[in-house]
Amino acid sequence: MVHVYNTKVTWQGERRGFLQCGNGHQTAFAATPEFKGDVGKLSPEDAFIASLNMGFMVTFLAFAEKRRIPLKAYEADANGILGRKKGNECIIRVIIHPKVSVQRGTSLDVVEEVLETSRKHAILLNSIDSTLVVEHKVEFVD
Amino acid sequence: MVHVYNTKVTWQGERRGFLQCGNGHQTAFAATPEFKGDVGKLSPEDAFIASLNMGFMVTFLAFAEKRRIPLKAYEADANGILGRKKGNECIIRVIIHPKVSVQRGTSLDVVEEVLETSRKHAILLNSIDSTLVVEHKVEFVD
Secondary structure: OOEEEEEEEEEOOOOEEEEEEOOOOEEEEEOOHHHOOOOOOEOHHHHHHHHHHHHHHHHHHHHHHHOOOOEEEEEEEEEEEEEEEOOEEEEEEEEEEEEEEEEOOOOHHHHHHHHHHHHHHOOOOOOEOOEEEEOOEEEEEO | OOEEEEEEEEEOOOOEEEEEEOOOOEEEEEOOHHHOOOOOOEOHHHHHHHHHHHHHHHHHHHHHHHOOOOEEEEEEEEEEEEEEEOOEEEEEEEEEEEEEEEEOOOOHHHHHHHHHHHHHHOOOOOOEOOEEEEOOEEEEEO
16 A cells, blocks of 8 residues: 655744644644743644554554454553664654553453554554554453 | 653544643544545644654754754645555655745855754654655745
8 A cells, every 4th residue: 555645834933833734634833842942832743752652543443443342442641752872862762551441351362462463563653763662551341 | 862752642432532742732633534534634644744844844943043044934845655664564755845945145055054954963854764855945035
């Protein structure tokens, strides 16, 4: 499958801009405060970590549906750590913490297999150079 | 400099979720239509390409300010191509097309040097495994 994803940014003065995404989303953005930007707006770094967090979620949803997992809830925190590698500042490590709630009686093995498959096949997780860790928690609910 | 960036995603049924970013931005998101999602919402793939596009812009703004470039306008399209590498689907190539407008009389050499420096030091551009190309265009305006 070949797809092309497009985005456009337009500078709006200072460290601020406007973002238009190919799929239709639009929003103001800014550098983060430590880079002379603003609080409250989308930042490049947040978008990067968010893309991986969202990407893992939608991949998990696809595989969970295939395996007919009775999913009750899903949420995930993801952290990205800015550091230095080969002399360059970059996101050296990304940690995703998915918390998956499934119907009581669901096989833990199947859920963990689907998490593992998602980790292997999530498109964006395979597109980065950072060390990537997925630390999951599975909860069984009625 | 060490920073940690945090994001949270919460599933909202089907291929949809809600995103909360550490810097304060919040929005609904969904898988792209080709992955059973919706048009009009932020998608993981768009967020990924957007993060690189925004990241390059804010890096360029920082270096342009340092070199006192009289910047009049900046916009950039960025495309990400989904393909296959080592058996995995991933974003194989990202192309950023910055269009920079500076005051007539500005040195083209300095502008190109700043673009080159931004390419080398943009944090997110150093965090991915995709082939990355920056194809710039400089315009001189009164």
